[in-house]
Amino acid sequence: MKALLLSTTAAATMAVVALVSTSALSEETQFPATLEAQAILPANSMIKAPEDAPEHLRTSGKFTAKNRNRAAGVGTVPGMDENRPTGLALPLDGQPLQGFSGIKAMDDGTFWTLSDNGFGSKLNSPDAALMLHQIKFDWDAGKVERVETLFLSDSEMKVPFPIVLEGTDKRYLAGSDFDVESIQPVEDGFWIGEEFGPFLIHVDRAGKVTDVVETMVEGEPVRSPDYPSFTLPANPTMKNPAFNLKRSGGFEGMARSKDGSKLYALLEGPRYLADGSVEKSGDNPALRIVEFDIAGKKWTGRSWLYPLSEGGQAIGDFNMIDATTGLVIERDNGAGISEKACADSKNPQPDCFSTPAKLKRIYKIEMSDANVGGPVRKIGYIDLMAIRDPEGKARQGGGEGFYDMPFVTIENVDVIDENHIVVGNDNNLPFSAGRALDKADDNEFVLLEVGDFLKAK
Structure with a gap:
């Protein structure tokens, strides 16, 4: 049942915003957003592994216990959000049709999206199959329909390092091989941004890998602690491998230029510099948008900085509107609503949210030849915690007159029409x-x- 009162965040925001307002804190222009429809795919939606996949992929989430020991059977490890049970348990019978992280609208009215690496880390996802999905929405019925699924594979051994299913014929890829997070369909397949390298990956229309591209920014490699060749040193006196990106800081977002010739890969976290500080624009941490030439399959050397706003901690997705403007999801790491916040965030209880969501926004940005190498211009934003719903179209979420998205990760945005x-x-x-x-x-x-x-x- 919907709450009868606006959440604190929504009420405060919508009281100030008529059509367009300006935040006093950051002087950023806010624009209204109105809910027109909602479609829901239930959490416990599964898909079977391919018939020719090994038994290893028939179930998923077998290694998600804290000690990473194999679970004894399906449904034996409770799913938890901090100390709150979520009502589902691992391992799962099949592969979860979930973790949608990046979306692209197609001319035929369908959308391509992808499931990310599985269960949140390289260590716990060796049995999570990597998948791309073609989906469509029945907005009237409020349902999501899966049209097609492509399971990613490396049958021609284009991946240069050992994969989980190295000794198999089809060599399906798993969530310990790559953390796929962003997608752009192209004429001969798909380009995918991932976070372990981070790498750009090209697959053909069957989901088979053809290229794996290392990341370079200003002539320097960009590497995360999950880079595949990294290992701990043999004794404590030796140095750890050098990396300049935090875990889960890779290509969470990736747009394609409107002429189709370039990709704009956006890091989720800032690069670390030699002195241990992070890359900034002014006083704010800034994330790199790196330009990639599709035909040449190489980085162009051009990039922009995306400055995080006050309270912003990561980005979720990125797509272009036209030749010089695009949409970027920016968020904090909170989840839940402030009305149900824990009295003591350092001592969370099962009946409250330890860190409620505050900043969940979509920014419109401008990036062009004029600001290459510098920060993009943030034109304005919409607040995903205060979406207008005057006609009560929300099927779940929000309250009287509004809809909200208090999720920790919101990772899909694209333009449908003007x-x-x-x-x-x-x-x-x-x-x-x-x-x-x-x-x-x-x-x-x-x-x-x-x-x-x-x-x-």
């Missing part, structure tokens, strides 16, 4: 419970009317 965008969450099955205290989040997709925002200069 007035509408689609937005969706990554539900981190079965570990995220931001909509309710004790229930694993569903995959929620919404159609938003944001005409003024898309037209903003």
Whole structure:
């Protein structure tokens, strides 16, 4: 049942915002967003592994216990969000159709998206199959339909390092091989941004890997602690491998230029510099948007900085609107609503949210030849915690007159037409419970009317 009162965040925001307002804290322009439809894929939605896949992929999440020991049977390890049970348990019978992390609208009305690496880390996801999905929305019925799924594979051994299923014929890829997070369909397949390297990966229309590209920024390699060749030193007196990106800081977002010739790969976290500080724009941490030439399969050497706003900690997705402007999801690491916040965030209880969501936004940015090498211009934003819903179109979430997205990770946004965008969450099955205290989040997709925002200069 919907709450009868606005959440504190939504009420405060919507009281100030009529059509367009300016935040006193950051002097950033806010634009309205109105809910037009919502489609939901239930959290416990599964898909079978391919018939020719090894038994290892028939179930997933077998290594998610804290000690990483193999679970004794299906459903024996409770899913938890901090100390709150989410109502689902691992291992799962099949592969979860979840973790949607990146979306692209197609001309035929369908969308391509992808499931990320599985269960949150390289160590616990060796039995999570990597997949791309073609989906479509029945907005009237509020449902998500899976049209097609491509299971990623490396049958021609284009991946230069050993994979989990190295000794098999088809060599399906798993969540300990790559953490796939962003997607762009192209004429001969798909380009995928991932986070372990981080790498750019090209697969053909069957999901077979053809290229794995290392990341370079200003002539320097960018590497995370999960880079495949890294190992701990043999004794404590030796130095650890050098890396300049935090774990889960790779290509969470990736846009394609409107002429189709370039990719713009956006890091989720800032690069670390030689002195231990992070890359900044002014006083704010800044994330690199790195340009990639599709035909040449190489980095162009050009990049931009995306400055995080006050309270922003990561990005979720990135797609272009036109030749010089795009949409970026920016978020904090909170989940849940402030009305159910724990009295003591350092001592969270099962009946409250330790760190409620505050900053969940979509920014419109401008990047062009004029600001290459410098920060993008943030034109304005919409607040995903205060979406207008005057006609009560939300099927779940929000309250009287509004809809909200209090999820820790919101990782899907693209333009539908000159007035509408689609937005969706990554539900981190079965570990995220931001909509309710004790229930694993569903995959929620919404159609938003944001005409003024898309037209903003």
